[in-house]
Structures are given as structure tokens and as C-alpha cells.
Amino acid sequence: xxxxxxxxxxxxTEMGQEVTMRxxxxxxxxxxxxxxxxMMQGLELLAxxxxxxxxxxxxxxxxxxxxxxxxxTLATLKIQPSEPRDSAVYFCASGPQGGGTLNQPQHFxxxxxxxxx
Amino acid sequence: TQLLEQSPQFLSIQEGENxxxxxxxxSVFSSLQWYRQEPGEGPVLLVTVVTGGEVKKxxxxxxxxxxxxxxxxxxxTAAQTGDTGLYLCAGVSGNTGKLIxxxxxxxxxxx
Numbered sequence: 001x002x003x004x005x006x007x008x009x010x011x012x013t014e015m016g017q018e019v020t021m022r023x024x025x026x027x028x029x030x031x032x033x034x035x036x037x038x039m040m041q042g043l044e045l046l047a048x049x050x051x052x053x054x055x056x057x058x059x060x061x062x063x064x065x066x067x068x069x070x071x072x073t074l075a076t077l078k079i080q081p082s083e084p085r086d087s088a089v090y091f092c093a094s095g096p097q098g099g100g101t102l103n104q105p106q107h108f109x110x111x112x113x114x115x116x117x
Numbered sequence: 118t119q120l121l122e123q124s125p126q127f128l129s130i131q132e133g134e135n136x137x138x139x140x141x142x143x144s145v146f147s148s149l150q151w152y153r154q155e156p157g158e159g160p161v162l163l164v165t166v167v168t169g170g171e172v173k174k175x176x177x178x179x180x181x182x183x184x185x186x187x188x189x190x191x192x193x194t195a196a197q198t199g200d201t202g203l204y205l206c207a208g209v210s211g212n213t214g215k216l217i218x219x220x221x222x223x224x225x226x227x228x
Contacts, residue, residue: 004159033216042205042218042219042220042221043205043207043218043221044218045215045216045217048215056215091159091160093159105150105162105165106162106216107162108159108160108161109159110157110158111157111158111159
């Protein structure tokens with residue numbers, strides 16, 4: 001089965017450090033989503049791309065977070081500088097044409113568990 | 118802002134019991150999806166309901182979309198320990214096409 005691959009699976013670092021999370025979407029999927037999951041807030045959409053173009057990043061703190069898709073096989077989410085409140089599990093999901101809308105499912109990776117000390 | 122409220126937040130039952138999880142909103146969604154998430158993994162799609170009043174069955178799981186497309190329910194018959202997990206409903210916003218997730222229902226099925 002094709003899967004969304006996220007790296008690293010776990011990351012522990014000190015506040016102020018730069019964090020980069022990577023995602024390889026399922027081949028052929030043209031829509032990529034970044035989510036953050038915490039106990040308090042649940043799953044929150046941070047940003048999403050279609051055909052590598054950012055469509056919406058309104059859920060993302062602009063001053064420290066950035067999301068890019070250098071190519072169709074790689075999406076990155078960076079935090080600089082990181083803060084303890086950024087500690088969460090970050091999920092990447094991909095979908096086929098129109099993925100995440102209407103009937104199209106989103107396929108999630110297994111997440112990056114981030115701890116900022 | 119469109120919100121989805123799930124209830125209950127936590128549910129602990131014995132194997133063989135039935136249960137229902139609810140997902141409610143004051144907003145209308147173009148469709149609604151149910152996901153199941155196990156510890157250390159990402160959510161996995163169970164079903165999508167699109168039409169108001171629609172009922173879909175997946176083995177022992179029955180999903181219903183409200184007539185007004187503002188709410189949904191998940192009913193599990195004769196729960197098994199393998200049903201343990203976090204159940205998430207997610208509505209597709211008709212305005213933006215984005216998924217809006219509920220807070221989730223953590224289900225524990227004890228042997």
C-alpha cells in the first residue's frame with residue numbers, strides 16, 4: 001500500500017532551535033496538508049498545497065512557521081525559532097485531485113512527535 | 118467559524134456492548150468524514166457521508182449523516198477490543214473545501 005512518509009518520527013530539541021519536518025506524499029497525489037495535533041486543540045490545519053502551490057496557510061503562525069514544497073515528492077514544515085508551545089504531533093496528509101474536499105479522502109502519515117524543551 | 122463537537126470525549130465499555138458517538142455542529146457541511154486513529158499513527162479514513170439522511174454500514178459500524186447535514190453519528194454494535202482507538206469526525210466546509218476536525222472520542226473496549 002502506498003503511504004505518506006514523514007521524517008523524523010520523533011524530535012526533541014531546545015527552544016530557539018530550528019526544526020525541519022519532512023513529508024513525502026503518495027506518488028500522484030497533488031494536494032498536501034500539514035496538521036498539528038495536541039490534547040487541548042485536537043487536529044488543526046496549518047497549511048495546504050495543491051500542485052505545489054500554497055493555497056492556505058492561515059492556520060500557521062507566520063512569524064516562526066514556514067511551509068514549502070520544493071518538488072512534488074517533498075513537503076517541508078519549518079519552525080524557527082522553536083518554542084515550548086510548539087510541542088505537538090505534526091501530521092502531513094496527501095490527497096488525489098481535489099483531495100480533502102468533497103468525497104476525496106486524505107491519507108495521513110504517522111506524524112512527527114515534536115518536543116521543545 | 119465552523120466547529121464540530123464530538124461526544125462523549127471518552128468512552129470505556131466492555132467487549133460486546135453497543136455504543137454511539139455523536140458529532141454536532143451549528144454549521145452545514147458539504148460532506149462529513151469519519152477517521153480512526155491508533156496510538157503513534159495517523160488517522161485513517163473509515164467513511165465519507167455526503168447526502169443528508171445517508172446511512173452507511175461498515176461491518177459492525179453504522180454511520181449516519183443528519184438530514185440537515187449538520188450532524189452525524191457513529192454506532193458500533195458488539196464492540197471488540199480491536200475497536201479501541203480515537204474516533205474523529207471531520208466536516209468538509211462548503212465555503213473553503215477544508216476539513217474541520219472534531220476533538221475526537223477516545224474509545225476503550227475492555228475484554
